[in-house]
Amino acid sequence: MRITVPAGGVGAARFLRGLRRAAPEAEITVIGNTGDDITLFGLRVCPDLDTVMYTLGGGINEDQGWGRDAETFSIRAELAAYEASPDWFTLGDKDFATHIRRSQLLADGEPLSAVTEALGRRWRPGVRLLPMSDDPVETHVVLAGPEGRVVHFQEWWVRMHAATPAAQIVASGAERARPAPGVLEAIEAADVVLFPPSNPVVSIGTILAVPGIRAAVAARTVVGVSPIIGGSPVRGMADACLAAIGVDTSAAAVAAHYGPELIDGWLVDDEDKAAADDPALAGIAVRVLPLLMRDLPATTAIARAALDLALELRER
Amino acid sequence: MRITVPAGGVGAARFLRGLRRAAPEAEITVIGNTGDDITLFGLRVCPDLDTVMYTLGGGINEDQGWGRDAETFSIRAELAAYEASPDWFTLGDKDFATHIRRSQLLADGEPLSAVTEALGRRWRPGVRLLPMSDDPVETHVVLAGPEGRVVHFQEWWVRMHAATPAAQIVASGAERARPAPGVLEAIEAADVVLFPPSNPVVSIGTILAVPGIRAAVAARTVVGVSPIIGGSPVRGMADACLAAIGVDTSAAAVAAHYGPELIDGWLVDDEDKAAADDPALAGIAVRVLPLLMRDLPATTAIARAALDLALELRER
Numbered sequence: 001m002r003i004t005v006p007a008g009g010v011g012a013a014r015f016l017r018g019l020r021r022a023a024p025e026a027e028i029t030v031i032g033n034t035g036d037d038i039t040l041f042g043l044r045v046c047p048d049l050d051t052v053m054y055t056l057g058g059g060i061n062e063d064q065g066w067g068r069d070a071e072t073f074s075i076r077a078e079l080a081a082y083e084a085s086p087d088w089f090t091l092g093d094k095d096f097a098t099h100i101r102r103s104q105l106l107a108d109g110e111p112l113s114a115v116t117e118a119l120g121r122r123w124r125p126g127v128r129l130l131p132m133s134d135d136p137v138e139t140h141v142v143l144a145g146p147e148g149r150v151v152h153f154q155e156w157w158v159r160m161h162a163a164t165p166a167a168q169i170v171a172s173g174a175e176r177a178r179p180a181p182g183v184l185e186a187i188e189a190a191d192v193v194l195f196p197p198s199n200p201v202v203s204i205g206t207i208l209a210v211p212g213i214r215a216a217v218a219a220r221t222v223v224g225v226s227p228i229i230g231g232s233p234v235r236g237m238a239d240a241c242l243a244a245i246g247v248d249t250s251a252a253a254v255a256a257h258y259g260p261e262l263i264d265g266w267l268v269d270d271e272d273k274a275a276a277d278d279p280a281l282a283g284i285a286v287r288v289l290p291l292l293m294r295d296l297p298a299t300t301a302i303a304r305a306a307l308d309l310a311l312e313l314r315e316r
Numbered sequence: 317m318r319i320t321v322p323a324g325g326v327g328a329a330r331f332l333r334g335l336r337r338a339a340p341e342a343e344i345t346v347i348g349n350t351g352d353d354i355t356l357f358g359l360r361v362c363p364d365l366d367t368v369m370y371t372l373g374g375g376i377n378e379d380q381g382w383g384r385d386a387e388t389f390s391i392r393a394e395l396a397a398y399e400a401s402p403d404w405f406t407l408g409d410k411d412f413a414t415h416i417r418r419s420q421l422l423a424d425g426e427p428l429s430a431v432t433e434a435l436g437r438r439w440r441p442g443v444r445l446l447p448m449s450d451d452p453v454e455t456h457v458v459l460a461g462p463e464g465r466v467v468h469f470q471e472w473w474v475r476m477h478a479a480t481p482a483a484q485i486v487a488s489g490a491e492r493a494r495p496a497p498g499v500l501e502a503i504e505a506a507d508v509v510l511f512p513p514s515n516p517v518v519s520i521g522t523i524l525a526v527p528g529i530r531a532a533v534a535a536r537t538v539v540g541v542s543p544i545i546g547g548s549p550v551r552g553m554a555d556a557c558l559a560a561i562g563v564d565t566s567a568a569a570v571a572a573h574y575g576p577e578l579i580d581g582w583l584v585d586d587e588d589k590a591a592a593d594d595p596a597l598a599g600i601a602v603r604v605l606p607l608l609m610r611d612l613p614a615t616t617a618i619a620r621a622a623l624d625l626a627l628e629l630r631e632r
Contacts, residue, residue: 042420072390078413082438084420093409096416097394104358104400122398 001026003307004190006132006217008033008203009048010065011227011235011293013055015196018299020056020126023307028127029186031213033198034112035139035171035206038154040089041079043099044106047154048203049116049131050098057123059094065235068094088159113180130186132207135177139202141244142168153202162237166244169201174209187216192310194303195224195263197234197291200254201241214262223265223310224258225302226251229291230271252278260284265309267291267302285313317342319623320506322448322533324349324519325364326381327543327551327609329371331512334615336372336442339623344443345502347529349514350428351455351487351522354470356405357395359415360422363470364519365432365447366414373439375410381551384410404475429496446502448523451493455518457560458484469518478553482560485517490525503532508626510619511540511579513550513607516570517557530578539581539626540574541618542567545607546587568594576600581625583607583618601629 003023005016007030019028032049039045047066054060054068061067071092080087091099098119105115111134120129139153144165153169156162187193198204208214227238228251239249247257251272255263260283268275269291276286287309293299319339321332323346332346348365355361363382370376370384377383387408396403407415414435421431427450436445455469460481469485472478503509514520524530544567549555555565563573567588571579576599584591585607592602603625609615 041416042423043416072388072409074388074409075391075413075416078410079417082413082417082435084417093388093390094394096412097391097398100357100359100391100412100416101395101398101400107358119398 002029002186002190003027004029004031004186004193004220005196006031006033006193006198006204006207006213007048007052007196008198009036009051012048012196012198012203013052013060014065014293014299015225015303016052016056016127017296018293018301018303019194019307021296021300022304029182029190030127030129031132031183031186031207032116032129033203033206034131034133035137035174035202036153037136037138038089038152040086040091040099041084043096043103045091045099046102046112046116046131049129050095052129053116053120053123053125056125056127059123068092071095086155086159089154111180113182128182128186130182131180132183132213133177133210134180135173137171137173137177137206137210139206140170140172141166142170157237162240166240169241169244171206171209174206175211177210179210179212184212184216187213187220190220192307192314193217193220193222194306194310195222195258197225197227197293199227199236199238199241200247200257201238201245218262221310221314222263223267223306223313224255224263225267225306226254226269226272226291228254228272229269234292251275252281255284255286256280264313265306267306267309285309318345318502318506319343320345320347320502320509320536321512322347322349322509322514322520322523322529323364323368323512324514325352325367328364328512328514328519329368329376330381330609330615331541331619332368332372332443333612334609334617334619335510335623337612337616338620345498345506346443346445347448347499347502347523348432348445349519349522350447350449351453351490351518352469353452353454354405354468356402356407356415357400359412359419361407361415362418362428362432362447365445366411368445369436369439369441372441372443375439384408387411402471402475405470427496429498444498444502446498447496448499448529449493449526450496451489453487453489453493453522453526455522456486456488457482458486473553478556482556485557485560487522487525490522491527493526495526495528500528500532503529503536506536508623508630509533509536509538510622510626511538511574513541513543513609515543515552515554515557516563516573517554517561534578537626537630538579539583539622539629540571540579541583541622542570542585542588542607544570544588545585550608567591568597571600571602572596580629581622583622583625601625
């Protein structure tokens with residue numbers, strides 16, 4: 001069986017750990033969001049790719065959900081002593097090594113997909129991890145207010161904690177980006193496509209903004225896991241992103257935003273069971289189950305439910 | 317008083333610490349060798365500049381003479397896990413931060429001299445530290461043997477421990493390099509020029525190979541401190557470098573190699589007192605004193621002797 005999963009960061013990485021357990025024989029291809037990527041201190045940082053790679057490779061900081069385990073912060077302190085900016089993005093020493101190696105390979109002329117594969121040879125994540133594109137795409141946020149100042153997504157998210165509302169969120173460069181080698185093929189060859197509980201705007205939304213990807217996904221059987229439980233994001237500040245595109249922070253509204261032309265099935269938490277009868281979700285098969293990824297067994301059950309629903313819908 | 321000092325790494329850095337103590341009111345300009353510079357993991361490493369900066373700025377590993385104090389090695393282990401090469405050049409985590417910052421500023425288009433000044437704002441070394449040139453110069457070694465393989469100086473020095481004889485040592489790029497801004501001015505404005513006990517071939521020799529520097533130095537009153545005591549280099553493998561240019565490993569031979577047209581005075585150790593009567597050193601004022609830089613008082617005495625001799629010769 002072939003499963004393809006467009007993925008953001010922490011939520012996707014944890015979901016994938018469950019999926020790998022739920023479908024140990026499946027060939028899983030992960031299409032990682034690169035819109036969060038940022039160049040810091042001259043080094044290319046790919047937070048979502050790294051979170052997936054570290055989580056599936058056993059190198060993640062489990063408590064935090066991102067960054068490396070048993071991390072130290074010498075470099076950060078040194079760069080601060082050199083008054084290097086920015087000072088609001090925390091990178092540990094081990095994590096820096098990944099960015100140094102990535103930047104070295106990119107500078108040697110390797111595309112990001114080849115670099116990601118090279119890094120993955122160390123981590124053996126048990127999935128095929130592809131960046132959505134080898135072309136640079138950066139998510140930028142137009143801040144609300146008369147100035148309309150534009151900041152990199154990471155500045156809005158990490159430094160400003162999304163406290164200033166976003167008037168608009170733009171996947172800068174997406175319209176000119178081409179899917180990375182293997183991305184369209186992995187979608188076209190997929191028995192099912194699963195959306196993990198990633199941010200619908202800046203993770204899944206950004207991946208879908210790369211020309212060709214949305215249409216390829218829409219042609220498959222797609223089941224998504226709601227990233228919203230009881231009107232709140234399980235993790236992160238997806239509400240701030242949804243507000244920017246005029247979508248309510250609810251499991252039903254996110255499903256309606258994707259729409260029946262894109263997704264075939266949708267998993268919602270028990271708290272959101274009303275979505276099962278929501279006329280706005282006509283054409284989308286809704287299943288209700290506990291969606292908190294408390295631990296690996298719970299996460300595996302969620303992944304299993306998503307996969308089962310997808311296989312069921314695929315037979316129809 | 318203005319003192320200008322062409323400098324290599326450890327020996328020069330320690331000598332400078334003594335000189336700063338011996339002449340606390342002097343304006344000291346250090347012209348750092350950049351022939352040892354190397355790009356590792358995509359980052360620009362300037363070993364001699366950093367050794368001077370860390371030593372005078374209080375951040376050096378005192379036992380080792382190079383690298384940072386209280387260092388850790390996470391990044392090195394991580395890069396090895398990624399199978400990044402080379403694995404023979406040891407860089408600590410704090411040291412990596414310097415190379416990250418330097419590379420970031422260079423990538424922003426700053427010349428090495430401006431970058432060195434920026435890094436120095438943190439370290440406040442108490443001297444003006446200039447790279448010999450903003451243009452890339454790399455010392456390469458043609459290995460003896462039928463193959464005549466060419467390696468970067470660092471590979472010969474660090475990986476091979478200079479065990480394979482050098483047929484030739486080439487300051488690659490030196491003939492096209494221009495002295496960095498301020499270098500010729502600092503030599504021309506110097507009351508005296510002092511050669512610390514640096515490697516005569518790959519440190520002082522490389523600096524002198526940048527067009528314009530040798531002539532400017534020759535026009536000043538110059539006193540050097542022998543890096544050879546009793547037929548051996550005090551530190552490092554200067555003998556292997558001297559052999560490559562056909563110069564004996566002796567205090568007298570190094571002075572004769574520089575020659576009376578370049579240096580006016582020469583300090584030798586008690587062990588080498590015969591140099592004072594060596595007819596090959598006609599035209600060079602030789603002084604005999606203990607030259608081992610055991611500690612700061614001993615080093616300060618050596619620096620004071622070099623300065624005193626230079627001032628005396630200048631009056632003649």
